[in-house]
Amino acid sequence: MSRNRKVARPFILALLLCLPLVGQAVERVTLEHDGLTLVGHLQSVADPAEGVILMLHGTLAHGRMETMATVQDLLADHGLNSLSVNLSYGIDAREGMFECDRPITHGVHDHFRELDAWMGWLQSEGFGPVSLLGHSRGGNQLTRYVQEWASDDIRTLVLVAPSTHEPERAAENYEARSEMPLVARLDQARELLRMDQQETMLEDVRFLYCESLDVSPRAFLGYYDPAEGHDTPTVLAGIEVPTLVVIGSEDDVVPDLPERMTALEDADSVSTTTIDGAGHFFRDFFADDVASVVADFVAEH
Numbered sequence: 001m002s003r004n005r006k007v008a009r010p011f012i013l014a015l016l017l018c019l020p021l022v023g024q025a026v027e028r029v030t031l032e033h034d035g036l037t038l039v040g041h042l043q044s045v046a047d048p049a050e051g052v053i054l055m056l057h058g059t060l061a062h063g064r065m066e067t068m069a070t071v072q073d074l075l076a077d078h079g080l081n082s083l084s085v086n087l088s089y090g091i092d093a094r095e096g097m098f099e100c101d102r103p104i105t106h107g108v109h110d111h112f113r114e115l116d117a118w119m120g121w122l123q124s125e126g127f128g129p130v131s132l133l134g135h136s137r138g139g140n141q142l143t144r145y146v147q148e149w150a151s152d153d154i155r156t157l158v159l160v161a162p163s164t165h166e167p168e169r170a171a172e173n174y175e176a177r178s179e180m181p182l183v184a185r186l187d188q189a190r191e192l193l194r195m196d197q198q199e200t201m202l203e204d205v206r207f208l209y210c211e212s213l214d215v216s217p218r219a220f221l222g223y224y225d226p227a228e229g230h231d232t233p234t235v236l237a238g239i240e241v242p243t244l245v246v247i248g249s250e251d252d253v254v255p256d257l258p259e260r261m262t263a264l265e266d267a268d269s270v271s272t273t274t275i276d277g278a279g280h281f282f283r284d285f286f287a288d289d290v291a292s293v294v295a296d297f298v299a300e301h
Contacts, residue, residue: 026064026072029083030093033117037093039063040085040118043076051129051155052122053298055084056115058136058163059208060098062086067135067281071160074291080298081127085118087111100210103201107222112145119150129155131298136253136280137163140232146241156301157243158294161280164254165230174224178206186224189217233260236270243270244297246290248278271297 031038041063044052053075057068063084064072072084088094090106122130132154134142139162146154174182185205192200201214208223228234236243247258264270273293278286 029121031117031121033088033114036088036090038085038088038114038117039093039095040083040121041069041072042081042083043072044081045076046079046081048081048126049128050081051131051298052081052083052127053131053133053158053294054115054118054122055082056132056134056138056142057084057086058134058138060089060100060210061138062094062096065097066283067160067287070287071133071282071290071294074287075294078291078295080295082133083118083122085114087114098210100213103214103216104207104210104219105216107216107219108141108144109222110219111141112149115142115145116149119153131156131158133158133160133294134162135160139163140165140230140235143232143235143239143243144229147235147238151239151241154241156298157239157241158246158297159232159243160246160282160290161248161251161254161257162232162245163230164232164256164260166256167226170224170226170230174206177211180206182224185220186226189220192217193221231260233257233263236264237267240269242297242301244293245270245272246282246293247272247274248280248282248286249274249276250278251280253280 027042029040029042055063055068055072057063057065063086068084072082075082086094088106089098089104091102119130130153132142132146139159142157143159143162146157171182185202188202192198198216198218201216202220203214204212205215207213207215245261251257261272275286275289282290
């Protein structure tokens with residue numbers, strides 16, 4: 001059953017001074033996968049058998065960007081193990097933000113395979129039940145991963161400001177930013193695949209936040225094909241894993257998320273929590289609120 005819960009932001013300086021210091025030791029861990037070194041950031045603060053939270057960042061970001069690092073550190077203060085991973089985007093040992101300075105060859109399903117590799121690594125390291133936590137587009141990708149790959153192995157799913165998608169709006173935004181109709185780019189990508197030229201790159205194209213770079217047709221279609229999978233509320237309609245959606249009341253990146261989630265009010269597996277005053281990145285005290293509701297939700301399951 002969907003439930004809406006308002007979380008107030010604390011503004012009392014004295015309370016802040018009394019809080020324990022965050023920043024437990026973070027261990028950089030690596031995993032060899034398909035000829036690449038994948039990078040993750042592990043905080044192990046409890047018995048691995050008690051479980052772990054696998055965390056995924058948003059668009060072209062990384063596992064220790066501000067939002068992810070702060071929430072991960074705060075989860076450690078709640079006694080929760082976590083592994084925050086970097087998607088490779090086809091780059092060996094990738095760290096930091098993607099700088100739009102090299103071709104993109106990895107699409108969404110490559111990300112799923114990387115997530116699955118990390119799931120196997122956690123199991124091999126003796127970690128117990130796995131919860132998933134994704135921010136923004138990472139929330140959408142984890143939801144699709146659960147739906148398509150690993151629902152039986154997941155304890156809970158937490159989506160922090162997950163992305164929504166409306167094909168017509170996405171097409172309008174793409175054309176406004178690139179002066180090229182999205183349908184034209186999609187047709188180019190599909191034609192290359194039809195001709196079995198999947199290694200031929202789409203050159204100098206707009207891709208997500210990048211103004212101009214080369215993209216493989218499969219990767220372009222993985223992100224821009226107008227499929228329902230890009231819309232998190234739509235995918236959630238078929239999810240049975242206990243799921244918490246965390247909404248920022250001042251989020252201007254996915255402002256339609258609260259309204260879109262009302263369609264899932266009767267979904268037994270989905271709950272919602274609204275953090276008053278929080279924007280898309282849940283900075284400062286809002287990260288404390290995220291960590292608290294996540295810890296409570298995981299403890300309930």
